[in-house]
Structures are given as structure tokens and as C-alpha cells.
Amino acid sequence: MNGFKNFLQFFFSLFLKQRHTERYFRRQKILESLNRLGTGNRLTSLQYDSRKMSQIATDDVPAAITRLHSCEDGLTNAEAASRRERFGPNEVEHEKPLPAWRHLWHCYSNPFNLLLTTLALISALTQDLTAATVIGTMVVLSTLLRFVQEGRSNRAAERLKSMVSNTATVIRRQALDTEALNARYAGEHLHVGRSAVPVELPIRDLVPGDHVVLSAGDMIPADCRVLTAKDLFVSQSAMTGEALPVEKFAEIDKPFTSIFETPNLVFMGTNVISGSATALVVATGQNTCFGALSARVSETDRTPTAFEAGVNSVSWLLIRFALVMAPVVLFLNGLTKGDWLDASLFALSVAVGLTPEMLPMIVTSTLARGAVTLSRRKVIVKRLDAIQNFGAMNILCTDKTGTITQDRIALARHTDAFGTPSDAVLRYAWLNSFYQTGLKNLLDRAVLEHVALGHEAPEAQTWHKVDEIPFDFERRRMSVIVSEGDNPPLLICKGAVEEILAACTWIADNESADVRPLDDRTLERLRTVTQDLNRQGLRVVAVATREMPAAQSVYSVKDEADLTLVGYIAFLDPPKETTAPALRALAEHGVEVKVLTGDSELVTAQVCAQVGFGHAHVLTGPQIDSMSETELADAASKHQIFARLTPQHKERIVHALRNGGHVVGFMGDGINDAAALRAADIGISVDTGVDIAKEAADIILLEKSLMVLEEGVLEGRRTFCNMLKYIRMTASSNFGNVFSVLVGSAFLPFLPMLPLQLLVQNLLYDLSQTAIPFDSVDRALIAQPLKWNPRDIGRFMIFFGPASSVFDIATFIIMWHVFGANSEAHQSLFQSGWFVEGLLTQTLIVHMIRTPQRPFIDSRAAWPLMLMTVIIAVIGIALPNSPLGGYFGFQPLPLSYYPWLAGMILGYAFLTSLMKKIYIRQFGW
Known part of the structure; x- marks a missing residue:
């Protein structure tokens, strides 16, 4: 009898070993696994050419381009095709299916x-x-x-996976005069040559020698050397475990012991938090650090x-x-x-x-x-076993814009600081939206579309761009520096009302056609104006300016000070007609919906009331900051609407709900949603979301709708x-x-x-x-x-x-x-x-x-x-x-x-x- 038992155990042991080796249930989460593996000395044992990366890092920009046999205007399509045959697609091996015999x-x-x-x-x-x-x-x-x-x-x-693919902006040499593009992308951080143009290509098509354009929300598509950078901050936590983003530059002034500490190198699998840059692709696919580490991960049993x-x-x-x-x-x-x-x-x-x-x-x-x-219901499953969590989900956290609302934001008002209509404010807002090259959001598009419909705007030919200070989620504002003719540069800053007011010391008074100091009494009056706009369901963005010295050529966040408030632009994003029925249907099926947004509490409450949330109390980010984890867990379960949130707030709320025994889904499409998407039991994004959001998600929706999600x-x-x-x-x-x-x-x-x-x-x-x-x-x-x-x-x-x-x-x-x-x-x-x-x-x-x-x-x-x-x-x-x-x-x-x-x-x-x-x-x- 013991012999028979041993005989059976032998075959079962073979079976279990085989299943672990082949990973029958395939769930490739390499980014999470990299954190468990770490880097350090293990990297040296992998098939990764760190010496080549170090050499590229110490080269100046022309030498780095020459070493990769590229040119300052990038590769042609023919050159890229030839290199793709040599180096293969920009993919790591774990994504390839098993051979038929295996x-x-x-x-x-x-x-x-x-x-x-x-x-x-x-x-x-x-x-x-x-x-x-x-x-x-x-x-x-x-x-x-x-x-x-x-x-x-x-x-x-595989067919479903191919429906959702990330892309990169690549500069390719073509027979095209791009002076208009240079006017748009002017500035030291992005220059398009006369024979080059930025094009969107699938990441798998990149080859060494390509030039890529990076901006907030982008996944780094390959191991790259930074050529130009403007306030570029990159999250390397997937590779190094560092919690804070790291600033990257085009040049280095001292040697570094680790390639991850080298400030002009960026790596596949990391992502841009803020800023913009152009970068030279050095290694792709399995030759990247990510590829080498993923090969190591594929040999290691996962949990x-x-x-x-x-x-x-x-x-x-x-x-x-x-x-x-x-x-x-x-x-x-x-x-x-x-x-x-x-x-x-x-x-x-x-x-x-x-x-x-x-x-x-x-x-x-x-x-x-x-x-x-x-997939026939416009839902793409990236991981098959995510379906179980999809069915078990009892709380859905979602953003407001595009999910609750129509995602068709229209510019409704452009007023001075006291609420009087002002075309000058519209011109400043248009200049800011037109010349910025970072992460363009729906508000920027609404401004540009509003002007394109015939409203007055400055002539693009009379202005030129000097520089920009990109948006980030701490400042919640962004600036461009432009100049008209030979006039001194003008810094135009737009962003969240409170953050703009915090940087303003002056206010433009249209009645007296003068500028006067911003005092406490005026601040109270201004807040009343913006709150009245919010109560009407309008999202308010403040606009401020500052004349800069003519001799100044380099600008940074510290220049966003001593600003003059010129007015506001207000946007309307009405709720979708399907939102209220979808919320009722989800509730009937045991799924409670919670709204997590960075928008103001007044706008959020107004929109949510229109779709059936009633007069629910809104919990704000500043209130969450003062809460312990226990207090937040209690508050998160009681509240349905959360406003003025940072990415960290969203992540904390998701963790608090999960710790309370709930199966939590999070639906988001922006870079500020990536942390919460990873923290949730099931991350849900849309095919129009930023790269990092789609990478972090388990489910991709082809239509951003709660009705689609309910189905x-x-x-x-x-x-x-x-x-x-x-x-x-x-x-x-x-x-x-x-x-x-x-x-x-x-x-x-x-x-x-x-x-x-x-x-x-x-x-x-x-x-x-x-x-x-x-x-x-x-x-x-x-x-x-x-x-x-x-x-x-x-x-x-x-x-x-x-x-x-x-x-x-x-x-x-x-x-x-x-x-x-x-x-x-x-x-x-x-x-x-x-x-x-x-x-x-x-x-x-x-x-x-x-x-x-x-x-x-x-x-x-x-x-x-x-x-x-x-x-x-x-x-x-x-x-x-x-x-x-x-x-x-x-x-x-x-x-x-x-x-x-x-x-x-x-x-x-x-x-x-x-x-x-x-x-x-x-x-x-």
C-alpha cells in the first residue's frame, strides 16, 4: 500500500512541478515582481549591457547620437525597418506564446x-x-x-490584447517642412528639425537610435539617454523601490556608481510624472534592463x-x-x-x-x-483571472470627468477676477493652452476649440514661445513663457484657483485699468465669485501673469511667484444621461459607487446631485490629511463623494476600503490614477487613458461609461x-x-x-x-x-x-x-x-x-x-x-x-x- 501511495505521489509531484514551470494561469505582473527581486548586485548577473549604458551617459549629446548611428533629426522609416529586422520588436520574451510542441x-x-x-x-x-x-x-x-x-x-x-496597445511619440525624418510645428514645440526641450516630424507609433516598433518625445503620463518605452529635458521627473519605483520621483537632466557633471542614479538615463517600465523631454533609444526589448529582469522573474515562482x-x-x-x-x-x-x-x-x-x-x-x-x-461588450480583459475579482467587486471608485459627466467639456465663461466677461483672459488662456507641450487635458482642448469656433484670440505668428514650466499634481498649475515681437517675456500661469491665488500678490482691476495689491478683503470677494461659479456646476481655472526680465532665459517653478491675477475661465461638463440609470443598476447588483476626484467639492457635489447621489456630504483631501488610518477607514466606508484629492489620497482611500473587507475596483485614466489602480483589487482604465494607467489596469474599457462597466x-x-x-x-x-x-x-x-x-x-x-x-x-x-x-x-x-x-x-x-x-x-x-x-x-x-x-x-x-x-x-x-x-x-x-x-x-x-x-x-x- 505504501508503494502504491508513493507511486501516486511521484506522478502528482511531476504534475505540480510542471504547472509551476509553465504557469498555467498566466498573470504577468513584471513591474510588481521587480520590486520583490530588487536590483543591486543581481543586475550584474543578468544579460544586460550596463557598460554600454554608462558610456552613452558620459557622452555629450552629439557623441551619444553618433554612437547609436543616428542623427539629430532621428531615423527614417527605412532605417528603422532595417534595425527592427536586426533587433526584433521592442517586446520582452515573456509575452511570447509557448511553441506548439511545448x-x-x-x-x-x-x-x-x-x-x-x-x-x-x-x-x-x-x-x-x-x-x-x-x-x-x-x-x-x-x-x-x-x-x-x-x-x-x-x-x-492575444487578439484582445492587441486591441489595447501603448504608443510613443517618435521623431522620424521625413520630407516635410515643419516650421509650424517648431512654433508649437519651440523651446530647448523639444526642437523638430526641418525634415523631421513627431509621429505616434506602437511601442513595439521602436528601435535603437530612435528619438522619442516624453511628457507627463508616458511610460518610458525603452532604455534611453535623455537629450533635452525640462523639469523632467520620472518614477523609478518599479525598478529601484524609490518612493519619490527622480529628476532627470540632459547632462551629468559627475560620475555615478549605479546606472539607476545616472540622471540622464531613463529605463523601460518607469514612467514620467511631470515635465517633458526628448530621449535617444539605446536598448529595446530583451536587451533592456526591464527585459533582463523579466527573464529572471520568469524563472522564479510567483505567489x-x-x-x-x-x-x-x-x-x-x-x-x-x-x-x-x-x-x-x-x-x-x-x-x-x-x-x-x-x-x-x-x-x-x-x-x-x-x-x-x-x-x-x-x-x-x-x-x-x-x-x-x-470584448463584445467593449470590455477588454488583460488578465483572465481578473474576471473573478470583477464579479466579486462590491465597491467601485471612479473619477468624475468622463465617467459621471459627458467628457465633452466646453468653455462656458471667461471673466475677470470679479466675474465680468473679459476677452483678455481668454487670450491669455489660449496662449497658455496653445504653447504648452506637456500633458494636454480636456480643459486645454476646450479652450482651443472655443477659439477655433471664431472667438477672438491672438495671432500665433506675432507670438513666440520662450519656455514652459510643466504641470504637476503638487503645484496643480502650469506656466508658459511667451513673447510678442521684441517685448519682454510674459509668464502666463493657469491652474486650480487656490494654488494660483497662493502665488498671486497683485490683481488686475478692469474698472480702473490698473494693477493693485491683493489684500485679504479682496481675497474674500474673489472666493465668493469662484464659489458662485462652482455652485452653478462650473469648474473654475484661474489665470495669472507676470512680466519677466528680458535677459532671463531659464525658468523654473520659483518664477511662479509675485503673479498678477487676471481672471478665470469656467468650464461646463454636464452629466451623462446614462449615469443615473447605471448607478441605480450597479446599486441593484450590490456595487456601491464612490466618486474620487481632484475637482472642487462644490462642483463635484453639484454634478453628483444631478445623477442621484442626493445631498451627500463631501470629504476633501485636506480633511483626509488630518485623519489616521483607522479614522480614514471609517470615513471611507460612510462617504460616497471625495473631492480635492491628490494621487496619494486616492491610494489611501482604496487601501482603507480594502482593509475593511471590501473588494474594490478603481476606474481611472490619468497619471494621477496609477497608484490607486495598482492598489485596487481590480484596476479599470479606458483605451484613451495615459500609458501608465493602462499598464496598471486589469480591465480596459473601450468606452468610458458606467453602463458599459455594469454590463x-x-x-x-x-x-x-x-x-x-x-x-x-x-x-x-x-x-x-x-x-x-x-x-x-x-x-x-x-x-x-x-x-x-x-x-x-x-x-x-x-x-x-x-x-x-x-x-x-x-x-x-x-x-x-x-x-x-x-x-x-x-x-x-x-x-x-x-x-x-x-x-x-x-x-x-x-x-x-x-x-x-x-x-x-x-x-x-x-x-x-x-x-x-x-x-x-x-x-x-x-x-x-x-x-x-x-x-x-x-x-x-x-x-x-x-x-x-x-x-x-x-x-x-x-x-x-x-x-x-x-x-x-x-x-x-x-x-x-x-x-x-x-x-x-x-x-x-x-x-x-x-x-x-x-x-x-x-x-x-
Whole structure:
């Protein structure tokens, strides 16, 4: 018995090692893994050319360009294509699918196929060629079925992934005069040559020698040398673990011991927080530091997700059960029948029957089909196992602009500081929006569109850009420095009202056409004006100016001081018509929506009130700053609207909600949302979001709408329900079979079923389950969030499993006493009767426990599952009576058997329905 147990453990150990090696459930989160790996000395052991990067860093700009065989205006398309053939696409290896031969081996090398192969070999050695052929056919069929199904799933996943791709702005030499572009991109941080133009290209198309333009929100697309930079701050936390952004420059004035400390190098996988730059691509794909580290990560086992842990726990439950029961079956049959070889084969067959051999294929098929179905609903799933969290989500945190509102911001007012309409303020705002090259938001576009519709604006030809001070989320403002003709430079700053006022010491008074000091009394009056605009649902942006010395050529944040407030521009973004119905639908399905925004509390409250939030109290960022983690956890659960938030505030709120036991989704598309997207159980972004937001998200929406999200949540729950069906049915059915086998082995003078017959029954049952991914789901089952709970599955298995054993034992009694199958001479009749009854009741259980309602009456399975059930039932009844029956050890059953069979099936359906009512009353469904 110990030898048999060791034999099984050997094959299971092979299986588990294989699954960890191949990572059946693929979840590539390299950025998170890099933090666990660290860098330091480990980097030197990787295939990464840090020496080349160091040389590039010490070169001046012309020398760096020459070393990469590029030129100051970038590469031509032809040069880039030639280099792409040499260096390959700008991708890391872990994204490539498995080769076909390796995938085929992966599909074969699981414990179930290994056990079947062992049975086939033993059968061949004992001259039982029929059994060997049938078992071999089963192995081939199961392997090919999984190979084909997984291949289709993987191809579908790749197609979905290709729908969402990040791009980079690349400077390519072309036959094009770009003087107009130079007027737009003037300044030392970006200069476009006469034969070059910025173009948007997929990141995978970049090659060494390319010049890329970087701005706030961009992912660094490759390992690069900075050529020009303006207030460029990069987050390197994914590579180094540094919490704060690092400023990067074009030149260095001293050597550095680590390439990560070198201020003119930026690396793939990091992202731009603020500022802008042009950079020279040095290394791409697997030759980057990110590529080298990802290769190391792919060789390291990762921590299973909650979903994987749940599936594995069920698998191990049944595997441990098989490891215990198979030796018991071997012992009982060996002692009672005296034929230890047959007993061993039967025990192996029982072990196979108790293990969920179709679980990997069913899970993958269900998830893949769910992902494809979600894609038709404009929801792209980046990670298949994210579907589980999608269905379990009970709190959704979302931004306001574009989700609650129409995302069609229009400039509604342009006034002076006291609320009087002013065209001068519009001209200043237009100059600021037109000449800035950082992260252009909807407000900038609204200003430009407003002027393009015919409103007065300065002539672009009379102005030229001197410099700019990019936006960041600490200052919440940005400035451009422009000059008209030979006049002194003018700094034009626009941003959040409070942040602009904090930098102002003067105010332009249109009534007196003069500038006067900004005192406390005037400040109170100004705040009244802006609050009145906010109460009308308008988002207010302040505009201020300052004349700069003519001799000054370099500008920084410290120049945003001693400003003169000139007025405001106010924007209207009305709520979507679908927002209120979507909020009601989400609430009905157990998902509470919370709004997290950086906008003012007055505007946010006004907009939220229009879509059904009522007069909910708004919690602001400054209030959160004074809260402890415990206080924030309590406040986050009570409030629905949060305003004036920084990225850190959003992240803290998400963590507080998760620590309160909620499954939290976060929906955002900006750079300020990236931290919260990573902190949430499920990050949701849109295909128009910035690169870092899309990289951090698990789900990508092709339309930024709560209605689309609500449909996606329901589809995610349907997918999860279908997975639970198979796991529940397999667990309960297998658990019941073991009792039947033990009873039959203890009291019968022959095997209750031949090993080959047991394997065929198991194969037919598993084939009937392949249609589960296509099954329908009761509305009541997806009305509320679904959580993965392995303990519920164990309870379900123990509760429903023995029900089938009752009728298995009844079949034993009927075959023994009614049909006289009570000796070895008539064992084939006994085995044929139990084979048919066991297969039909196993198949029936699919329909009985797939729903808490009455099967076939209140809830009917989808036609693919119904069809597979009928086909398998017909095969099961026909097989003992067919010419093939003799090969499997069957014999035709008398007609008088079938009324008894019908009674068994009806009795089983009645008992299961009764137990289902008791189970629902005690534990729910």
C-alpha cells in the first residue's frame, strides 16, 4: 500500500512541478515582481549591457547620437525597418506564446494522463491490447481536446490584447517642412528639425537610435539617454523601490556608481510624472534592463492569486482524497478478490475518477470565453483571472470627468477676477493652452476649440514661445513663457484657483485699468465669485501673469511667484444621461459607487446631485490629511463623494476600503490614477487613458461609461458562476462515487466495475462538461457580488455527494436480486447496469445543481449543454448494447432494466431537489 501511495505521489509531484514551470494561469505582473527581486548586485548577473549604458551617459549629446548611428533629426522609416529586422520588436520574451510542441507536452503532462498512460502500458504488457488501445485513445483525445481548446483561448486572448496597445511619440525624418510645428514645440526641450516630424507609433516598433518625445503620463518605452529635458521627473519605483520621483537632466557633471542614479538615463517600465523631454533609444526589448529582469522573474515562482489559490485548494482536496481512498480500494479488493493486479488497476482507475482532470481546461475555456464575450461588450480583459475579482467587486471608485459627466467639456465663461466677461483672459488662456507641450487635458482642448469656433484670440505668428514650466499634481498649475515681437517675456500661469491665488500678490482691476495689491478683503470677494461659479456646476481655472526680465532665459517653478491675477475661465461638463440609470443598476447588483476626484467639492457635489447621489456630504483631501488610518477607514466606508484629492489620497482611500473587507475596483485614466489602480483589487482604465494607467489596469474599457462597466460586471459574474458549476459538480460527484466504490468493493465477490469501464465512464462524463462555459446563468445568481470561498465548495461536496451513492447502492441491490447478477459469471451484467446508471445520474447532476431553481422548469440549461447531455446519455445507454460493448466487458441489458433505471433517475432527481431546499435554507447558494 505504501508503494502504491508513493507511486501516486511521484506522478502528482511531476504534475505540480510542471504547472509551476509553465504557469498555467498566466498573470504577468513584471513591474510588481521587480520590486520583490530588487536590483543591486543581481543586475550584474543578468544579460544586460550596463557598460554600454554608462558610456552613452558620459557622452555629450552629439557623441551619444553618433554612437547609436543616428542623427539629430532621428531615423527614417527605412532605417528603422532595417534595425527592427536586426533587433526584433521592442517586446520582452515573456509575452511570447509557448511553441506548439511545448504547449502539446504541457497539455499531456498532467497526473491524469500519466496515470492513464501507465494503465495502458500495464494493459499492453498483460496482453490486453484492447484495453491498451482504448486507454491510449482516451489519452490522445483528452490531450488534443485541451491543446485545441487552450490554443483557441490563447489566440483569443492575444487578439484582445492587441486591441489595447501603448504608443510613443517618435521623431522620424521625413520630407516635410515643419516650421509650424517648431512654433508649437519651440523651446530647448523639444526642437523638430526641418525634415523631421513627431509621429505616434506602437511601442513595439521602436528601435535603437530612435528619438522619442516624453511628457507627463508616458511610460518610458525603452532604455534611453535623455537629450533635452525640462523639469523632467520620472518614477523609478518599479525598478529601484524609490518612493519619490527622480529628476532627470540632459547632462551629468559627475560620475555615478549605479546606472539607476545616472540622471540622464531613463529605463523601460518607469514612467514620467511631470515635465517633458526628448530621449535617444539605446536598448529595446530583451536587451533592456526591464527585459533582463523579466527573464529572471520568469524563472522564479510567483505567489498565486486568490483565485488560483482557491482552484488549487479544491484540486488538492480531491487529490488528497484520492491518495487516501485509492490505497483503501486496493486493500479491500485485493483481500476480498485475491487478484492484486486487477485490484491495483481498479485502484488506479478510482484515483483517476476522483481527480478533476478537466478542471484546467474548463477553467481556461470559461475564462477565455468570458473574456471574448466581454470584448463584445467593449470590455477588454488583460488578465483572465481578473474576471473573478470583477464579479466579486462590491465597491467601485471612479473619477468624475468622463465617467459621471459627458467628457465633452466646453468653455462656458471667461471673466475677470470679479466675474465680468473679459476677452483678455481668454487670450491669455489660449496662449497658455496653445504653447504648452506637456500633458494636454480636456480643459486645454476646450479652450482651443472655443477659439477655433471664431472667438477672438491672438495671432500665433506675432507670438513666440520662450519656455514652459510643466504641470504637476503638487503645484496643480502650469506656466508658459511667451513673447510678442521684441517685448519682454510674459509668464502666463493657469491652474486650480487656490494654488494660483497662493502665488498671486497683485490683481488686475478692469474698472480702473490698473494693477493693485491683493489684500485679504479682496481675497474674500474673489472666493465668493469662484464659489458662485462652482455652485452653478462650473469648474473654475484661474489665470495669472507676470512680466519677466528680458535677459532671463531659464525658468523654473520659483518664477511662479509675485503673479498678477487676471481672471478665470469656467468650464461646463454636464452629466451623462446614462449615469443615473447605471448607478441605480450597479446599486441593484450590490456595487456601491464612490466618486474620487481632484475637482472642487462644490462642483463635484453639484454634478453628483444631478445623477442621484442626493445631498451627500463631501470629504476633501485636506480633511483626509488630518485623519489616521483607522479614522480614514471609517470615513471611507460612510462617504460616497471625495473631492480635492491628490494621487496619494486616492491610494489611501482604496487601501482603507480594502482593509475593511471590501473588494474594490478603481476606474481611472490619468497619471494621477496609477497608484490607486495598482492598489485596487481590480484596476479599470479606458483605451484613451495615459500609458501608465493602462499598464496598471486589469480591465480596459473601450468606452468610458458606467453602463458599459455594469454590463461587464454581470458578464464577469456569469463567467465565474459557470466555473463554480463545474467545480461543485465534479467535487460532489467524485465524492459520492467513492462511497459507492467502497461499498461495492467490500461486499461484491468481483470488481463493481472494470478499470477500463470506470475510465470510459469518467471520460464520457468529462466530455459532457465541456459545454459548461456556454451555459446560461440565472439572474438571481448574479444579482450580488460573488466571492471565492473554497470552504463552501467542501461543504457542498459533502452535502450532495452521498446522494448519488444512495442510488448506486440501490442499483447494486437490484442487479444482484432482481437480475441475478450475483456471481463472477454474471459480473459483466452487473457492471453494465451500474455503468449506465452511474453515467446517467452523474450527467443528470449537472442540471440538478447548476441552479437553485427547479431544473427544466424554472431554469433551463443553454442548448450546448443540453445537447451534450443528450449525446452522452445516448452513448451511455447504447454502448453496452452495441457491438463495441464486448470490448469493454459489457453485455446487453434486458428491457426490464430500463423501467428500473427511469425510477432511479426520478428518485435521484427528487432526493437532490429535497436536499437542495434544505441546503439553501441552511447555507444559501
